[in-house]
Amino acid sequence: MQVDKRKIEEAVRMILEAVGENPDREGLLDTPARVGRMYEEIFSGLHEDPKKHFATIFSEDHEELVLVKDIPFFSTCEHHLVPFFGKVHVGYIPQGGRVTGLSKLARAVEAVVKRPQLQERITSTVADSIVETLEPHGVIVVVEAEHMCMTMRGVKKPGSKTITSAVRGIFTNDDAARAEALSLIQMK
């Protein structure tokens, strides 16, 4: 099922009433519909398989690291439905000449982050999508993010960063390969 915007509109109206607002005042009249359109956009990844982006495979004899770093992202914390955002770094070592388009790595990230999410799940889903499609020697994904649920509310720790990583294949046991990828990710 695609996004039911009418249902979101009803729910937003109810939330506005519940917090003590008047959903019929001028400034709020279009808000339920706007929020419906916004949720359709920021949760569009629920209807998209990130793996579909790896259908584009070039045959290229390169069995060394390919790293796309600093891919910016915005996601939505599934616990509080507030944003968390930061950067994703995706590296893989192709095998058997299976190389994908660089933009496809960023497209797969977009499909994964546009859902109610956990940072850990973003990290592992991106890694596993690459493993299952390109069957590379190895994959490394690092995500660094700031969670609004930790800054604007609750424990209120603005500036704190959460870093998660997922390594697959050769990166799990080859210290030199992992060190190379991590140093390139950290390089400014």
Ligand SMILES: Nc1nc2c(ncn2[C@@H]2O[C@H](COP(=O)(O)OP(=O)(O)OP(=O)(O)O)[C@@H](O)[C@H]2O)c(=O)[nH]1
């Ligand atoms: N592991 C993980 N935790 C997250 C993520 N996003 C938010 N959280 C945490 O989810 C937890 C939810 O905890 P609860 O105790 O159920 O909710 P809460 O009472 O609102 O928690 P506080 O934020 O501590 O006020 C919090 O500790 C959040 O920091 C994430 O991506 N990964």
Ligand SMILES: [Zn+2]
């Ligand atoms: Zn949260």
